Amino acid sequence: MKIGYLGPVATFTDLAVRHLFKGVESVPYVTIPECIDSAADGYVDLALVPIENALEGSVNITLDYLIHEVPLFIVGEATAPIQQHLMVHPENLENWQNTELILSHSHALAQCHKFLHRELKGVRSERMTSTAAAAQYVREHPEQNIAAIANGLAALEYELTIVRENIHDYDHNHTRFIVVSRNEKAPLETELKENGFKTTLVVTLPSDRTGALHQVLSAFSWRNLNLSKIESRPTKTGLGNYFFIIDIEMAMDEVLIPGAIAELEALGCSVKVLGSYPSYKL
C-alpha cells in the first residue's frame, strides 16, 4: 500500500502518516491538490491531508478540492496535537534575533501570530507550501538570515537549530487530518484503536427557501444525531450560494442517517455522502 501526503519529509502531515500507518510506503507531494490528485489518479492508494485546525479553522483548499474537483471519499480521520518551534540555520545562530524573514505554512504562521507580534515585531513573514518546505529552504540558504516555523522532526531532518520552542499561541493547538481514497470502503491498515466514527455529508439547500437550514438541522436533531461540525463553503456559482458540510458523530447505519438524508431530499436539498469513517487520536 502507498500513501500520499503533503510533503516534504517532516511536515505535520508526515508525522500523522508515521503515527497512523507504521512502516507503510509514503510519497510526499508539494501541494494539497497534487496530493489529492495522486489518490484520484491511482498513483497512491490513500492520501492524507490536513482539513481543520483548532486555532485557524478549516483548510479551505482541502474542502474545496474534495467538493469540486475529485470523486474521492473520506475513509478515516486523525487528530494530532501541534507544537510549533522557531528554527534557524546553525550558521545564523548568533544573530537569529535580527532575522529578516520568517517562513512557514499559512496556518503555522497564524498559530504563532501573538508570538511573532510580541517577539519579532515588524519582521516580514512569507507563506510556504508547508512547514517542512520552509525548514528545507532555510537549510538551503545559510547566506540569508531567515527562520522557519516547523516541528521538531523538521529541525532534525534539515539540521536546523531550534531557538524558541512551543511558540504556538494556545496550548490546545490540534489539527485534524483526513485520509481519502477512490474506494469508499478502503480499509485503514492501522494498529491504532479508533476513537469513534463519523459520517460527512455535503448538503445543498434549495435556493431562497425561508427556514431551509432550520429544517435541515431539525432532520438531525429529532433523530438524536449529534453533529460535530457544520461549515458553509461557496458553491462558486454566485454570491450567496453555499454548500453545507456536516459531520455526524456516527457511522452510516441502515435507519437514522438514511432517514435524515431522505428527509433532506424531500425538502429539496441535494445530499452527497463524502464518507463514513473511523476517527483516531494521535
Ligand SMILES: O=C(O)C(=O)Cc1ccccc1
Ligand atoms: O505544513 C505542514 O507541516 C502541514 O502538514 C500542514 C500543517 C500546517 C500547520 C499545522 C498543521 C498542519
